[in-house]
Amino acid sequence: MSRGFIVRRILLFFVIVWAAASINFFIPRLATGRDPIREKLGQLAASGGLRQEGVEAMVKAYQVKFGLDKPLYVQYLHFLADTSRFDLGYSLANYPTRVDQMIGNAMPWTIGLLLVATLMGFSAGTLMGALAAWPRAPTLFKRSVIPLMTLSAIPPYLLGLVVLYFLGLQWKLFPLSGGYSAGTLVGFRLDFILDVLHHSTLPALAIVMQSMGFWALGMRGMMVSTVGEDYIALAQANGLRRPTIFLRYAVRNAFLPQFTALGLSLAFVVTGQVIVEVIFAYPGIGTLLFRAIQSSDYTVINGIVFITILSIGLVTLIMDLTYPLLDPRISHQRHN
């Protein structure tokens, strides 16, 4: 890996982060010519309430940085300075709470759910896809292609509504919403962990069903061409056992592109499946975002937009830098 590549790749990361921060600043001002945060603050200050003093202090601080008497570039520089210090401000709807606190509380829930669901969907789907293309596999797997394709085409939140209706509402096997039972103490104890698992089974199932189809189709496509390769025929002629040929010769070679794609989808673990979380009222980033949209809480919306783009940028950066270590065939040097 050349030093030039590393430097360029890291520069690209900063460009992405800068662009992500600027989206939050420019989109509202360009789209409507208004500043929604200022308007919401105006409403808050006018309506009065319990924490009036705090709100007034917040309005004052906002005026100093983003007042209309300041030219746009000064406002922008203030904004960049705040963002680079991860100062995302206070939530407009729940005043004394800071945005980074709210995101920090929600993030582990989303990452936990998505990480497990992604890995489960990946393993099950890859195995199904490999068997669907393996000539010796039971015909059941060959017939599964059309159902898997159908599943992969339906967004997981729609599957979520269906599993929630049957498994949650009709058969009462799983709780209908939330991340844990109301009234339980949060902590690392066995009963709490089991409770959390019980609650996250349905949202995970919805995500796994859809992603399984996606992974199976990809793996099947790779396997079909691998099975036709000469080295498979040679391995058969040499009298190797079939499971050995399947695992060590066919799957192993067809697996690499799947692995690359897995890396990419792991990057999106932080965004989560926003609408799946909303449907299950799961206490992650998605539900937080939904509530913020409902209450026009622009500082929280902006914070989530920024943090997700930042984390995805970071994960893709790490992946790009470590790929050559995983697969020696990839190198970032230029070949002439």
Next chain:
Amino acid sequence: MLSAGLAVMALILLFAFAGPIFVDTNMAEPLSATPRQAPSAEHPFGTDDSGRDLLAVMVVGVPLTLRIGFIAGAVGLGVGIFLGFLSGYVGGKVDAVIRGTVDTLLTVPGLVVLISIASTIREEISVNLMAMVVASLAWMWPTRTIRSQVLTLRERAYVHMAKLNGMNTMEIIWKELFPNLLPYLAANLAGAVSWAVLAAIGLEALGLGPQNEPTVGMTIYWSITFSALIRGMWWWWALPIVFLALLFVSLIMIAAGLDELANPKQRKAV
């Protein structure tokens, strides 16, 4: 595969265009029927909380959702064709800039950016504006795939032949490259429409859609907002799901079928 996909699509279009002949679309307005009724002979798909007949809601909503998908998909593909051909055929610095921009933008999660856009213009959003918001991110993937196709076609013998015969760049693109890419572009259109509907439904399910239009996504949003699921009103959300499942499956089948036409090599794989 292609014909099955087209058949399902034809059914959907038939429902959208012939539906208003058989169903009174006025019933899609609030307070036009008794609220919260299960499916019956009078209301085959029941009514929702505000007294709208859900069959009528679907008859009005399906064309709106299709319109968002097709406008955004067509705009995305159009921009993708323009930039893809420019980047792939002209090459050089133009290519470097376009490719760099697309690769950078593709790493940014689309839904999150769309949420940021849509939440600032939430009050004034209409069906057409919704389509444009979605279209603003629908061009990157087509640009990238069309560019790579143009790169391989550019070096074919018949293109060199046309060059030697004195055709200019525009003529070569229009008469030689474009016809050869047609099935591929059609497959791309199906993909772009599917992406656009998915993005639009996603925004709408979060409440960031046209507030006064009964699009399929907004129907899902209202059913989530009024907890239709927990209250056992399955007819409220089941119909939109069936429609979306049919739509996505038909689009994926059309795209896969056209891909087969465009790449004969893949035929043996199926």
